[in-house]
Amino acid sequence: MPEYPxxxxxxxxxLGKPDEPAENVTVPFLEYIQNVASSELYPTWPENALRANIYAQVSFALNRIYTEWYRSRGYDFDITNSTAYDQAFVNGRDIFENVAVLVNELFNQYLARPDFIQPLFAAYCDGRRVQCDGxxxxxxxxxxxxxxxxxxxxTRYYGEDLDIRTAPTRPAVRSYPGQPLRLGDASISVEIMQSRLNRISNNYPAIPKIYPVNGVFDANTESAVKAFQEIFNLTPDGIVGPATxxxxxxxxxxxxxxAELNAIGITLQDISRTLPEDLREGMRGDPVRLLQFFLSTIGRFHNDIPPVKxxxxxxxxxxxAVQAFQRSVGLTPDGIVGSFTWNNLIRAYETIRASQKLSSDVFPPTNTLVLGSRSADVTRLxxxxxRLSEVYPQIEPVPATGFYGELTRNDVLTFQQLYGLTPTGNVNPYTFYVIGNAAEQVETND
Structure with a gap:
């Protein structure tokens, strides 16, 4: 699900019940709400009644979108037109003029509880043929x-603790990050997954807690994923593909x-991120340092991107430098690094990395090496x-097995402390680069 509605x-x-073979139709959200309101309400009703119902209809639909209620169950649609499950929608029907005017005004406003993020599951019924709690x-x-x-x-129906909020309009997106998450990955998607597994583990204690929740897919995260997969009859490979x-x-x-009227709900604290979703001017820390590393590397091969410290x-x-890069790949040069800019940075970096075979250069992988990683890059590390242990007695020699175990992690922590890096024990691309350069310098000085 997205972070915010x-x-x-x-x-x-x-156009039918969820499991019925029926046509799917994709329509503008505004037209959908106009259709639902015209299908369920009478245009002669008092305006305040129409407005109250439209708020409920928008909130109901947004709850389905926000929770990916049907998509998360493997369906290829967002909502049905079956009133046994959802809202009435009559494909191609005429729209009442006064209803359309009200919907044009209200279609981006929804109901929510004051402390919760998700749109209220604004349950309702006609009140004559069918009675309900909403x-x-x-x-x-x-x-x-x-x-x-x-x-x-x-508030007569949903209680006094009720907000009316406004949501931005944007193209529909699916929450799945687009490629499987696995050991060594570091991203906001990993952090979201970690947070959700930790909450699920309250109800399913066989799933081990992940600590810290930091967006790095480490061995503890892999163990939690495997436990989840075993409980829910998925292949326990520790990889988070679309099904998982x-x-x-x-x-x-x-x-x-x-998707219930009495939802526990998602709070602001639940979606506060260790990793910022967007990087922008004024921020500090490791995510910015990693951004600068990618910009600096790409800038060595593209003269239109200025050097960056x-x-x-x-x-x-x-x-x-971000704006110059954005212009070079046809993105809006706003200087803000969101997902599109970040993905293009990684793609540009990977292209350069694949084309350069100079042994004097260190081209780190784009994933993060963590406890449990196993690869040729771990062997290089x-x-x-x-080599560094010959100069720094604090760094212990480790067997070059290609497996990132406790000994390797302890050495990485020591190196990070010696070089003023955040002591995480993980090796992101920039840390990999710094360790490689330091080792190369030791060899040059010998």
Missing amino acids: YIPETITVH LSQWGTVDLANQGLTPYQIL WYQITSVYNAVLRL IDGIFGTDTRT QNWLN
Whole structure:
């Protein structure tokens, strides 16, 4: 699921019950809400009743989008038109003019509890043929006729602890990061997955807790993934592909009851990130240092990208380099490193890395080496640490086995402390580069 609710430009509707063979139609979200409102409401109802119902209809639909309720279950649609499960939608129907005007005003506003992020699962029914715990559509008419405002009507059904919020509009996106997550990966997607597994483990104690939740896919994370996969009858390979990702999403929805009126809910604290989603001017730290490393490396082969100092401070020079890179790949040069800019940086770096065979250069892999990693890059790292141990007695020689064990991790921690790097015990691309250069310098001085 996305971090924050948003209004998708389009929504895909299944014209039947979830498991029925039926057509899927993709329509603009605005037109979808106009259709639902025209299918469920009477245009002659008081305006405040219509407004209250439209708020509920938008919130209901956004809850389905935000939780990826159907997508996480393997369906290829966002919502159905079956009123037994969702909202009425009649493909191709005429839209009431006054309803369309109200929807045009309200389609990006939704209901939420004050302390929670997710859109309220605004359950409702017609109130005559069907009774429910949520809003009564016919009941809203009586309340509107009594002079209640839309907000007052809504609080009669959903309680006083109710916010009306506005969401931005953007293209529909799926939460799956696009490629499997595995040992050594470091990203926001890994951190999101770690947080969700930790919450799920409260209900399924066989899943070990992941600590720290830091966006690095280490051996502890792999163990938690395997335990989850075993419980939910997935191949226990420790790799988070689409099936595992969306099963985690589905179970996370269930344990928090996100698609229920009495949801436990997602708080701001739940989505606070160790890794910033966007890097921008004024930020400091390892993510900025890693960005600067990639920019610096790419800039050695592209004259239009100015040099940047690798100091972990996102200042004017870094912003200028980011803008130059963005222009070079056809992105909006806003100087902010979001997912599109970051992915293009990695792609450009990987292209250079694949084309350069100069033995004097150190081209780190783009993944992070962590406890449990096994690769030729780990062997390179261990060989460098062994060279450094000849100069730094604090660094112990390690067998160059290609397996990142406790001995290797301890040496990395020692090196990071000696060189003023954040002592994480993990080797991201920049740390890999610094260790390689330091080892090369030792060999040159011999």
